[in-house]
Amino acid sequence: MQLRIQQLLPVYFDEARxxxxxxxxxxxxxxxxxxxxxxxxxxxxxxSLVHFLYGMRQDYNGSILYGDKNIxxxxxxxFALHRKDNISVVFQDLRLFPEQTVGENxxxxxxxxxxxxxxxxxxxxxxxxxxxxxxxxxxxxSYGEQQRVAIIRSLLQPFDFLLLDEPxxxxxxxxxxxxxxxxxxxxxxxxxxxxxADLERIDYFPYTKLFHL
Amino acid sequence: xxxxxxxxxxxxxxxQLLTRNSIRKNGSDFVSIAKNITNENMxxxxxxxxxxxxxxxxxxxxxxxxxxxxxxxxxxxxxxxMVNFSSDxxxxxxxxxxxxxxxxxxxxxxxxxxxxxxxxxxxxxxxNVFAPSWELPQLSPATATNVAISLxxxxxxxxxxxxxxxxxxxxxxxxxxxxxxxxEWANKTLEGQDSTKSSRVFIKTKDANNSDLLKFxxxxxxxxxxxxxxxxxxxxxxxxxxxxLGVFGLLxxxxxxxxxxxxxxxxxxxxxxxxxxxxxxxxxxxxxxxNMAKQFMPVYIFVxxxxxxLTQVMQWSFHHFVMYDRPELSSFVDWVVIAxxxxxxxLSIITNYRLVKRLLxxxx
Numbered sequence: 157m158q159l160r161i162q163q164l165l166p167v168y169f170d171e172a173r174x175x176x177x178x179x180x181x182x183x184x185x186x187x188x189x190x191x192x193x194x195x196x197x198x199x200x201x202x203x204s205l206v207h208f209l210y211g212m213r214q215d216y217n218g219s220i221l222y223g224d225k226n227i228x229x230x231x232x233x234x235f236a237l238h239r240k241d242n243i244s245v246v247f248q249d250l251r252l253f254p255e256q257t258v259g260e261n262x263x264x265x266x267x268x269x270x271x272x273x274x275x276x277x278x279x280x281x282x283x284x285x286x287x288x289x290x291x292x293x294x295x296x297x298s299y300g301e302q303q304r305v306a307i308i309r310s311l312l313q314p315f316d317f318l319l320l321d322e323p324x325x326x327x328x329x330x331x332x333x334x335x336x337x338x339x340x341x342x343x344x345x346x347x348x349x350x351x352x353a354d355l356e357r358i359d360y361f362p363y364t365k366l367f368h369l
Numbered sequence: 370x371x372x373x374x375x376x377x378x379x380x381x382x383x384x385q386l387l388t389r390n391s392i393r394k395n396g397s398d399f400v401s402i403a404k405n406i407t408n409e410n411m412x413x414x415x416x417x418x419x420x421x422x423x424x425x426x427x428x429x430x431x432x433x434x435x436x437x438x439x440x441x442x443x444x445x446x447x448x449x450x451m452v453n454f455s456s457d458x459x460x461x462x463x464x465x466x467x468x469x470x471x472x473x474x475x476x477x478x479x480x481x482x483x484x485x486x487x488x489x490x491x492x493x494x495x496x497n498v499f500a501p502s503w504e505l506p507q508l509s510p511a512t513a514t515n516v517a518i519s520l521x522x523x524x525x526x527x528x529x530x531x532x533x534x535x536x537x538x539x540x541x542x543x544x545x546x547x548x549x550x551x552x553e554w555a556n557k558t559l560e561g562q563d564s565t566k567s568s569r570v571f572i573k574t575k576d577a578n579n580s581d582l583l584k585f586x587x588x589x590x591x592x593x594x595x596x597x598x599x600x601x602x603x604x605x606x607x608x609x610x611x612x613x614l615g616v617f618g619l620l621x622x623x624x625x626x627x628x629x630x631x632x633x634x635x636x637x638x639x640x641x642x643x644x645x646x647x648x649x650x651x652x653x654x655x656x657x658x659x660n661m662a663k664q665f666m667p668v669y670i671f672v673x674x675x676x677x678x679l680t681q682v683m684q685w686s687f688h689h690f691v692m693y694d695r696p697e698l699s700s701f702v703d704w705v706v707i708a709x710x711x712x713x714x715x716l717s718i719i720t721n722y723r724l725v726k727r728l729l730x731x732x733x
Contacts, residue, residue, distance in 0.1 A: 212649065232654050232733040239651030251646055268651055313651070 157242070157316045159209065159349070160185040163218035166204050178367035179205065181218070186349050188316050193363035194353040200369040202353045203248055206321040209351065210245050211235050240269045244315040246323040250306040254295035258286065258305050261294050266312040271346075280308045284335055300326040307335050311342045318343055320352045333360050370625075370676035370713070373618030374706050378684050380611045381703045386695075397432060398577035399467060399541055402591045403569050416566040430582045431574050435464040436567035437544060438552055442524030442559040446533070448516055454505055460486075460520075461544045462552035462564075467571045470537040477551040484520060484531040487546040488513070490538040510538055524559030542571070580605050626717060630724055633665070637728050645732050654733060658726035662718060669717045677702070677710045 165173065165180045174181030179194065180201070186192055196202035207213040208220060211227050220227050222242065230238065252261050262277045281287045284304040289297055294305065303326050310318060318339065324332035340362070343350050352361055353369070404415040417436055425434040440460045447455035465471050468487060475485045490510075497507045508516070518533040539546065556564045574582055583605065586593055637644065648654060681702050688700045 232648075232730055235733070236648070236651055236653035236656075239649075240653075251649060253643060253646060264647075265650055 157223055158185050158187050158221075159317055159351075160221040161209075161218065162221070164205075164208065164220065165217050166201055166208075167215045167217060169201065173201075177369055179369050184367075186317070186351060188349050189347050190349045190365060191361065191363045192349065192351045193357065193361055193366045194351065194369055195355070195357055195366065196353055196369035197355060202369060203321055205369065206245065206247070206319050206351075206353060209317075209319055210243060211238065241314055243317045243319065244310040244313055245319040246303075246306050246310045246321060248321040248325065250299075250302050252294040252302055252305055252309075255293060257291055257293055258297065258301075259290035261305055262290075262309055262312060265309045269313045271314045272312055277308070277312070280311065280338065283338060284308065285331065298326075300328075300331070303327055304331070304335060307339065311339065315346060316348050318348055318350045320350065320354075322354050323352075324354070324358070332358070336360050370618075370622060370672055371679050373615060373622055373713075374676050374680040374702075374710060375683055376611050376615035376618055377709055378680055378702055378706050379687075380608065380615065381705060382684075382687070382698055383607050383611065386697055397573050397575060399469075399571055399573055400577050400593055401437070401542070401569050401571050402586065402593045405590045405592045414566075416568050417570050418566060422570060425570065425572060428582075428585060430576075430579050430585070431572050433466070433573040435467050435571050437542075437569040437571060438462045438549070438556075438564040438567050440522075440552060441556045441562050441564065442522055445521040445523070447519050447521070454503070458545060460547050460552065461569075462547055462549040463542060463544075463571060464549065467542070467573065468539060468546065469541040470539055472536045474536050475548060477548040479554060482532060484533040484547060484551060485536040486518070486533045487537045487539050487542070488535045489543045489545065490540050491543055492545070493538060513538075522555060522559055524555075524561075526559055526561050529555075529559065580608075622713070626720065629665075629717075630721070633661075633721060633724060634728065637661070637725065641732065644729065648729070648733055654726065654729040658722055658729050661725045661729075662722040665721055666718055669721075670714055673710050673714045673717075677707065680706060 160183070161179070162183050163181055165171070169180065171181075177200070194202065194205070196205075204213070204216075208216050211230060214228060222238065227235075227238070253264070256264070258281070259277065262281075263274070266272065266274065266277065278287065278290065281290055281304075284307070286297075286301050286304050286308075289301055289305075294302060297305065303323065307323055320339075324335065327335065336358075337360075339350065342348075350361075352358075352363070357366075404410075404417070406415060422434050422436055425431055438461060444458050444460055445455065446458045465475070470487065472485075475487060477484060493508065493510060493513060500507050514535045516535070518535075520531045520533045522529050522531065533547075553564055556562055576582070644657065647657060684702050685700045688694060688698050692698055694700075
């Protein structure tokens with residue numbers, strides 16, 4: 157399965173952006189198994205790109221194709237299926253249920269399309285050092301802890317593509333590496349592609365392709 | 370809900386009570402009608418023309434209509450030696466199909482000196498009431514049929530005497546009836562006129578209490594035997610009241626549904642962020658709306674079933690305490706009411722599901 161972008165440019169960017177970007181206005185395709193690193197300074201449209209690829213926003217020109225289907229043609233139900241089966245994401249702004257516990261936040265995602273058994277949640281949480289937070293409400297966890305919850309959540313479903321939008325912004329190197337290791341393992345299990353957008357290069361992400369946004 | 374279901378049940382009760390109670394012969398009601406005589410139309414001709422009768426026959430709720438043809442000549446009756454009584458009377462003729470008791474002897478051929486007569490049972494009763502004070506013998510129906518009455522018919526063109534014999538008594542027609550062909554012949558021979566117009570018309574109808582019929586008669590200003598249509602009159606009023614109540618109940622339900630939909634919108638608006646996040650995570654809007662609708666389903670079902678149960682209690686009490694277990698009615702609610710309740714449940718579930726779904730899709 158391939159994720160392709162053709163002449164993609166947000167409507168609010170001017171054409172000049174195309175000349176000094178590896179992604180905007182280009183034709184690219186990402187395949188399963190690839191590790192894509194996108195280095196993007198602030199304001200270069202990193203979050204926009206992730207939102208476009210995930211289908212949350214449509215304010216762009218050009219097209220995004222999943223297989224041979226243009227995702228702009230997707231209806232609400234199509235997107236629901238797409239997100240359930242094919243694509244997962246770690247948002248920069250995390251998007252957890254603040255009133256729900258960490259455990260509930262994770263279980264909500266797992267139950268949608270179980271890839272792992274329920275026990276796996278505990279195991280992953282232990283591995284990233286938030287095993288004792290499963291019963292706490294998400295809103296009282298620190299931002300770093302919430303970031304790890306969001307990372308684990310993204311790994312509880314099947315996917316061909318995993319989109320990461322600055323997933324380690326509030327994690328120290330040690331925790332980031334542990335999280336990266338977990339994500340790589342999970343991606344490998346699914347032979348999935350990781351599209352990792354961050355401000356700068358990170359050494360412990362073994363990318364196969366590097367783009368500057 | 371209770372109001373609506375109760376009105377529906379009462380409506381059905383009234384229908385059942387009144388259709389089963391009305392007096393029927395051969396499944397039809399026979400009613401005689403006449404034009405209303407008022408001070409305004411007193412001088413005019415208030416008889417039915419053949420056009421009037423054709424119009425009556427054309428009405429869907431009137432199966433048939435026949436005029437009561439009157440005598441146009443003078444008729445004097447005397448009973449001879451046995452009953453020393455003599456009086457001017459009137460005779461009428463009516464199509465045999467409209468008479469309840471027609472014996473085979475009720476025929477007349479020209480030059481036949483005897484005349485069969487069908488006599489109103491009420492007239493006989495009336496006679497028996499005043500007979501003693503006039504020193505006349507009271508008569509049983511059997512004796513009355515043996516009395517030979519001499520009818521002295523006198524018109525412009527001549528006079529004839531016939532020996533009349535009562536061959537039957539009628540409960541339906543308040544008149545002295547003779548065979549149709551006799552009166553036609555007599556009117557022509559003695560008075561030189563065709564018997565076309567009549568003051569009374571008999572109509573045959575499926576239901577004398579039919580509101581369309583009553584409306585039509587009112588509109589034409591025709592007078593009808595009040596007794597026979599009294600049920601229909603009270604039915605009209607009762608049904609009006611019950612329908613009014615039903616409409617009110619319907620309005621209340623509509624209002625309640627609206628209120629509930631506002632409440633639902635509020636609930637959705639309050640949890641908008643959570644719902645949006647669920648959609649972002651990949652939950653299907655159709656699935657979510659189904660689940661939301663399911664949350665409210667028990668409330669609806671509970672409300673409707675409670676309404677139904679109370680209607681049942683009401684119907685039972687009505688039947689038992691007010692109607693003293695009359696056999697025409699049932700102690701249980703009619704299936705129409707149950708069907709209406711089920712319909713209401715389905716309707717409210719569907720409208721809610723659609724509302725939630727629309728709101729969720731808008732959120733996407």
